[in-house]
Amino acid sequence: MQMDERKQKVLCAIIRDYVSTAEPVGSRTIARKYNFGVSPATIRNEMSDLEELGFIEQPYTSAGRIPSDRGYRYFVDCLMEREQLGEQEAGLIHHVFNNLEEVNGLFQQVTDLLSRLTNYTAVMLSPRIGNPTFQQIQLIPYQTDKAIAVVITSVGTVESKLLNIPEVITSDDLAWVAYLINNNLHGMPLYQLRSVIRLIQNLGESKVLFDQAVGLIDRALKAQANEKVYLGGVLNIFNQPEFKDVEKIRTLLGILEEHQIVRTLLNETSEEGLCIKIGTENRHQGIRDCSMISATYKIDGEVVGVIGILGPTRMEYSKAVTVVENLTENLSKTLNKHYNR
Amino acid sequence: MQMDERKQKVLCAIIRDYVSTAEPVGSRTIARKYNFGVSPATIRNEMSDLEELGFIEQPYTSAGRIPSDRGYRYFVDCLMEREQLGEQEAGLIHHVFNNLEEVNGLFQQVTDLLSRLTNYTAVMLSPRIGNPTFQQIQLIPYQTDKAIAVVITSVGTVESKLLNIPEVITSDDLAWVAYLINNNLHGMPLYQLRSVIRLIQNLGESKVLFDQAVGLIDRALKAQANEKVYLGGVLNIFNQPEFKDVEKIRTLLGILEEHQIVRTLLNETSEEGLCIKIGTENRHQGIRDCSMISATYKIDGEVVGVIGILGPTRMEYSKAVTVVENLTENLSKTLNKHYNR
DNA sequence: GTTAGCACTCGTTAGAGACGAGTGCTAACA
DNA sequence: TGTTAGCACTCGTCTCTAACGAGTGCTAAC
Structure with missing residues (x-):
């Protein structure tokens, strides 16, 4: 079976709806809300195909559909369009990078900014410099x-x-x-x-x-x-309905508190550029229902550190990617200027 | 009505039982488990009196009794006996204070130690030194x-x-x-x-x-x-059944994250020595169902900082007080030695 | 290829009843 | 006067059941 254009559109709609509501999405909703101009029955056929392809799944018989990890992966790889930053967001970023007092404070500020712009938990590793003397x-x-x-x-x-x-x-x-x-x-x-x-x-x-x-x-x-670990917006976890369970929150906070684990997670970021790990793609057992978006920043052309966000797999990937990329760029630029190379 | 010796014993038993089980305590439990040698009916009469005195209360008609804030207060002021530290605990304390590498690290270590010994969340303010030049x-x-x-x-x-x-x-x-x-x-x-x-x-x-x-x-x-705030054992909150509610945890973590609030709370510690705030005795709305035990430490005879723990009102006061006092003493001693006065 | 119709599934919700822990009251007893 | 057994009563918790409804898959017709 092939992915034709309509299937892609349906998958997009399902992801979009699920990301904003956190509820399984039904065929009626899709057909009506996203103006497909076809009946729910037709959408149902498409959904059935999408399920067979492994991109969506049913929590139980006769519930709506939710995207699977594979579905998110396909979306991220093939369908997602980069989002533009809003004026206010660009302003916040500009403010942080242009009112810089000193580099050490910058790391925490960037982490906080990242969490604030995405509403997820932000993590960061300070620069690791090869063989300091x-x-x-x-x-x-x-x-x-x-x-x-x-x-x-x-x-x-x-x-x-x-x-x-x-x-x-x-x-x-x-x-x-x-x-x-x-x-x-x-x-x-x-x-x-x-x-x-x-x-x-x-x-x-x-x-x-x-x-x-x-x-x-x-x-x-x-x-x-040893790269230092910075955390920002840890309490954002509580905003996600998938973490209304106390045990889940405890697990996640436990991981975030263990800086060595965070370090390992972030260091699995691909050598250069952006890295998206969705759900079970994550090595660590405790974040198998989370996604992590991370990206490396550089000094003098060399990768020295990583920033990233951790959120539920039901994540606003487009927005998150834009913000993470934007911040790594700004961070690299600022650090290069500061170290004057 | 007066508190006679048996009433005091009953109150102690109720507190002791409730602290360990977190369940309302019934007259049968008291009579049987704590060897009063009288029947549940007699205990019931005593309990009725204790309720009238405001020391215990019923969550609802015909449930067992739980201690009220006033009950805890009476217990702490009049009934509680200091507990001895176990050998292992004393060993841990000795280890921290006698393998000291440098003072800055000490503060975090003491906070962690405090939380570990009590199983509650520990907070600490680093020394505020009058008019540094x-x-x-x-x-x-x-x-x-x-x-x-x-x-x-x-x-x-x-x-x-x-x-x-x-x-x-x-x-x-x-x-x-x-x-x-x-x-x-x-x-x-x-x-x-x-x-x-x-x-x-x-x-x-x-x-x-x-x-x-x-x-x-x-x-x-x-x-x-500006005294620096140290936190330890934040995740201990999750051990308390009274915090199985996500919203409560969120509130508490929010408070702990706002260092300015923690500073205010700790600075309400009485000028010298130990301070116990039980439930509604706390000014801050968000910790009205918590108790805080704090104590000041000194350099050169002058109060310079505070350490404390935050836990549910259903707290092991005796143990907690012993630990807090012990650590402030050790801390004062160590700091004085270090600053050589 | 699309769609209306319809039987079917299954999680959620609300209500009813049983259960039981614990109480307060009364009357009897030492 | 203090203590105790007996007993009716309360009320939260648990379990079971039925109703509900969102959503599906299938079939047949367009």
């Missing part, structure tokens, strides 16, 4: 027995910590340790750090200080390697 | 047209930011601006900052840099003034 450390004396250590990595992130140091350590010692570290470890990636450190000896009293400082460098580089 | 700034050159600014406040917190600066600015300019700021603004609280800044003139090309640096100082001091 140690750049420099500063040790600043503070009160009598403390020091503040500030580590800068090659990607411009800063990690700092208040150190407790033995009283015998002078500010000259601080300077000496900082000099030692900067001289010997500059430009080191994480995996080389340990082996080089072993070569540095004879620190005497400064050993404690040195160890703490190196620990911080370690953390700074590790933090960079 | 600007201590010092470092401007570190980075790449050709950037600088990393690091601001240290009087309480040892560090704020940093990557600055974009005009190309004409040299590293000497950076040093000069840092010197200027350190010399003129050192020891300034937030409210004096602006007026002093106006006195500094003739910055020429460095104006942009100067403004960005001051902006960061501003933010660092403001961040300190």
